[in-house]
Amino acid sequence: MTHLAIELPVTREDRRIARLAALAIGLTLAEAAIPSPVPGVKPGLANIVILLVLLEYGWRAAAWVSALRVLAGGLLLGSLFAPGFWLSAAGALVSLLVLGLARHLPSRHFGPVSLSVLAAFGHIGGQLVLAGLWLLPATALLKLMPVFAAAALIFGAVNGVIVARLLAAPATERRQSSPCTPP
């Protein structure tokens, strides 16, 4: 019997992205259990992870974590390639693009709260555009837009404050949960 093993070289960065993606996926699953009065209004807890990754490891790592989260979240929730999955993907994509631009804002004046709020608006914007083009007549969405925008503002601000607090925590405290130090 031949022993066939395909070895893929795994870098330290791969492991880090996998671990952070697992964290984001866990938050996505936990969030799916929270009942929501309006479909589509969610705290977006996974965005906390995405934002932390962006600020600590850069945009590329954040894009990887975000893509893995959307894909694996869809697999685990059973909504892979269903409309909800595409809405999630569109939101994540626009949110990442917004973050890619917003992270160049001077960090002396614009902290994680700004990034989080902008990303939240990007998220809901991407979802609304796709939903308007594809799923629902745009007029039906117009009436819901203030609700979505208000949710994006509130949850974006709250998530941003959480990110700011996590970043401000002493490094040793944070390293306990992630023993792998960046190269």
Add this chain to the structure above:
Amino acid sequence: MLRIGDLGVLLAGAVLVVALTLWAWSGGRGDTVVIRAAGQVVQTAALTHVQSFSVNGPLGTTQIEIEPGRARIAADPSPRQLCVKQGWLTLSGQAALCLPNQVSLEIRGHSPAYDTLGY
């Protein structure tokens, strides 16, 4: 924790939410009023300033009052006074009919609302 730009972003976000709310949820407000007598349009007026009209019908004179953003039938000779009791009309698509006197008041907005849909 909050930097000056963060406050700016939050403020801009709040302004966006308020603007969206006003824009999306005020579409039903009317801005003009159409007055008909015996089915013929006798007067079209904007709901911008205080005006009053008197329209003659078979029973007598119907008094119509217009104020900024709203309009009503103030007095009518019809026996049951239904159109008078409707009070102030503000939303696009609302109408008051004074039937025996054949006078009607209809509010129009920038987006015409349906009063009936048929499939």
